[in-house]
Amino acid sequence: MTDAAPARSLTLQAPAKINLFLHVVGRRADGYHLLQSVFQLIDLADTLHFDLRTDGQIVLAEPLPGVAPEDDLCIRAARLLERAANRPLTGVTIRVEKRIPMGGGLGGGSSDAATTLLALNHLWQLGFKRAQLAELGLQLGADVPFFIGGGNAWVEGIGEQLTPLQLPRRRFLVVHPGVGVATPAVFKAPDLTRTTPSVIISDFVRAASASELFGRNDLQPVAERLEPAVKFAAQALPGSRMSGSGACVFAAFDCEAAANAALQGLRERNALPAQARMWVVSSLDQYPAAALAD
Template identity: 55%
Template sequence: MTAILNACPAPAKLNLFLHVTGRRPDGYHLLQSAFQLIDRCDTLDFAVRDDGQIVRTNDIPGVPAESDLVVRAARLLRETAGRPELGASITVNKILPMGGGLGGGSSDAATTLVALNHLWQTGLKRQELMDIGLKLGADVPFFIFGRNAFAEGVGEALSPLETADCWYVVIEPGVSVPTSIIFSSKRLTRDTEAVRITDFPDATKQIASSFGKNDLEMVATEHFPEIAEAVEWLSRFGNARMTGSGACVFSAFEHEHQADEVLKQLPSRWIGWKAKAMQEHPLARFLKS
């Protein structure tokens, strides 16, 4: 019987703050951030194949299968395991916007590594999967880490972080932000003073509401005024900021009904939704320390 896993969640993340603290000689930026998992997810279906082929079964506009992080993740896992005979059919059901700063593509890749490591019985441990993930993108290791985190380095140095049990309103301003535009900008601040995880004593009620800032937001809003408009509108209800390199904008609320009230007033030109904070990745049970 074919081994399958259906509707495997690939949750979104929010950057509760994002500081650029420097730049390495190789051009990579040094960051500090707090990563927050939320319960808005893409889902992926996996079926093991016995012909050694890795096939994405559905089309995703703008993402050819050969360049999809999901396909690349499966191939890297197979290569690392030294098992060229392994194959899989993968269906990616996307609801997270591309270029939204929610980590959708990275999360899809992480879910692929975790699910296929389980289905293929390759036996790799969490850190080994994180090492594979880093080859695919700086955000991938976080989703394999499996819980909210204080991130440093290029985003791969992770420490567990307890976060507030709250709700988020997220607005999609309708633009897709290429990360390269943001990080190549001369206007980007690259010398924000580093903080320590102990700088927020009340774990994250501070982070979720007003701790720090997103250093990428100023550059993104100059290129994409739609983001600035969304930040300005959502700021009427609480502390609003952009996540990641954009374009999505979010604000935290203590109660679900508060989020509902904001969404009732959302201008029709935007897509908006609510999501609950999560403390652990839904596939954490498949991860071995």
């Protein structure tokens, strides 16, 4: 009996994340900010298709509007892995069905990059360990190692220090107000809080078990000043919080019916501008592509 032929194509979901809180606790000498956060996976996801080629070329089918192919994080991830392999490879065509809003603070680009590293490590049979892929991923963005890690996590440092967390299953209503927020502008803002006292995991776990909001998002006041539509969305959705550097805000619910009722209420009140988008999503425990690595 012969071994099955190696796979030549893969289709994978690349889900988003939300920051249940985000504190800026300091700043390194190189300018990078030190954070504490909890990242929770949600089932709002891009779909990525990978098809091996025979000509060695790395090709992005249907580039995203306004993003040059060579700047796309999927292409950058593929080329980074190609350089790390340091040997001729078969090439690949990557096609992205984009659902996670760009500039939304949900980590869509980082998730796409992480799935690309995991998928191509498998298709190209490179044999890199997950820790090695996470180290490569950090060159693409601070959130990439989280997705490669495979599960929900307490996050520290610049985003590379991960402690796995078991989180209660929740439903969330996620609102994108129809604008993007420039992450560099948020972190460069002079009024950004950079000295929030550090917290400990056990405090967060106690709050989460009681379904209580914990901490805050230190980036939210700056994002709301830069883009007032973010503040408008947060005020329209009671109990909400911004994710990442914005622009999405979210609120947690114990059941889908409650989340759908909140969504319907926003629609009936015309509480948001026409360009806003809303999703009722579920939390996830595992990152789909992580099963491809050790």
